[in-house]
Amino acid sequence: MDISDIIIAGDTPGLEWRLPVFRFKGTKPEAPRTYIQAALHANELPGTALLHYLLERLRQAASDGGIRGDITVVPQANPIGAAQSHFGELQGRFDLGTRSNFNRDFPLIALGERSSLIEDIDRHSAVDQLKRQLLHMALHAELVLDLHCDDEGLQYAYIDEAFWPEAADLAAALDMRAVFLSDGESSAFEEAVAYAWKHERSGERKTSLPGRLSVTVELRGTRDVYPELARKDADGLFRFLAGRGAVVAQDRPLPAFGGVVAPLDNIEMIRAPEAGAILFHKDIGESVGAGDLLATIIARPGMPNGEIEVRAPQDGLVVTRVSTRFARRRSDLMKIACAEPSRMIRRPGTLEA
Numbered sequence: 382m383d384i385s386d387i388i389i390a391g392d393t394p395g396l397e398w399r400l401p402v403f404r405f406k407g408t409k410p411e412a413p414r415t416y417i418q419a420a421l422h423a424n425e426l427p428g429t430a431l432l433h434y435l436l437e438r439l440r441q442a443a444s445d446g447g448i449r450g451d452i453t454v455v456p457q458a459n460p461i462g463a464a465q466s467h468f469g470e471l472q473g474r475f476d477l478g479t480r481s482n483f484n485r486d487f488p489l490i491a492l493g494e495r496s497s498l499i500e501d502i503d504r505h506s507a508v509d510q511l512k513r514q515l516l517h518m519a520l521h522a523e524l525v526l527d528l529h530c531d532d533e534g535l536q537y538a539y540i541d542e543a544f545w546p547e548a549a550d551l552a553a554a555l556d557m558r559a560v561f562l563s564d565g566e567s568s569a570f571e572e573a574v575a576y577a578w579k580h581e582r583s584g585e586r587k588t589s590l591p592g593r594l595s596v597t598v599e600l601r602g603t604r605d606v607y608p609e610l611a612r613k614d615a616d617g618l619f620r621f622l623a624g625r626g627a628v629v630a631q632d633r634p635l636p637a638f639g640g641v642v643a644p645l646d647n648i649e650m651i652r653a654p655e656a657g658a659i660l661f662h663k664d665i666g667e668s669v670g671a672g673d674l675l676a677t678i679i680a681r682p683g684m685p686n687g688e689i690e691v692r693a694p695q696d697g698l699v700v701t702r703v704s705t706r707f708a709r710r711r712s713d714l715m716k717i718a719c720a721e722p723s724r725m726i727r728r729p730g731t732l733e734a
């Protein structure tokens with residue numbers, strides 16, 4: 382194993398960032414190469430904990446000669462975000478200077494243009510340098526996993542339709558409760574990787590990418606950082622890598638994936654009709670029926686008729702819920718995975734800003 386730091390020049394004098402990268406060399410040139418990163422949204426730590434334990438397993442595998450394909454791991458992908466303490470609270474999702482989401486605006490390039498990502502890199506801002514370095518590493522691999530988490534959430538993933546159902550092995554290995562099939566229409570990290578593969582040669586656009594995978598995994602909620610969960614997920618990820626031939630492991634066949642599969646159009650984004658205190662009636666993991674009471678919003682405390690009911694538009698599984706108990710008008714409350722498309726109009730791309 383090789384550990385090295387990528388140095389990112391800061392935007393002001395005297396500042397630079399260090400990005401630790403762990404690399405394992407594979408023994409089989411035909412085996413898939415893997416790139417895994419965590420905490421691109423710097424306050425999402427379940428993936429960092431997972432990778433800590435996965436690296437332990439990979440070091441062991443390396444000493445046993447069990448690494449077949451090259452593996453690159455970045456357990457804390459965003460030192461810039463991690464340093465943003467705003468009035469005592471970590472602000473890891475958006476760059477405070479530009480208000481841009483750390484997981485949006487990745488360069489959409491063809492695979493053949495990969496080297497251009499880091500040419501004259503110093504002319505880019507620190508955040509853009511970071512994005513270019515991460516994408517550059519990922520585009521060396523065939524299996525790319527970007528580990529995030531939700532606010533309060535079940536284990537689930539955003540997977541481009543181009544990788545489905547082949548990617549059901551990952552969903553099974555990580556014991557996911559749901560898979561959201563995305564349309565590949567955003568500039569998130571995972572979709573920038575898939576974009577490069579789809580446009581490998583100029584003028585073409587592939588719709589299926591066998592043997593490859595680029596995915597955003599949502600490892601439950603921000604507070605779900607525990608040793609048992611991290612070890613269980615590391616074990617699951619190792620089994621996935623073994624199944625794809627990236628590492629050698631005892632043959633334990635993966636179970637079939639038994640969770641919910643829903644295209645993004647079938648995700649009901651439940652929003653608060655007015656501001657107020659949120660009183661949830663349903664938790665993540667619960668199945669709800671059309672018309673079920675999901676939450677009461679106390680919009681005018683103490684007033685008769687001061688409550689507003691929020692009900693389920695259709696049957697589905699509550700996959701995520703916000704952790705705040707104060708709603709602004711139109712703020713998100715829940716994501717519910719459903720069998721039918723939502724009647725709300727969804728713009729192409731991601732569910733959230």
Ligand SMILES: [Zn+2]
Nearest residue numbers: 422425529530
């Ligand atoms: Zn995230």
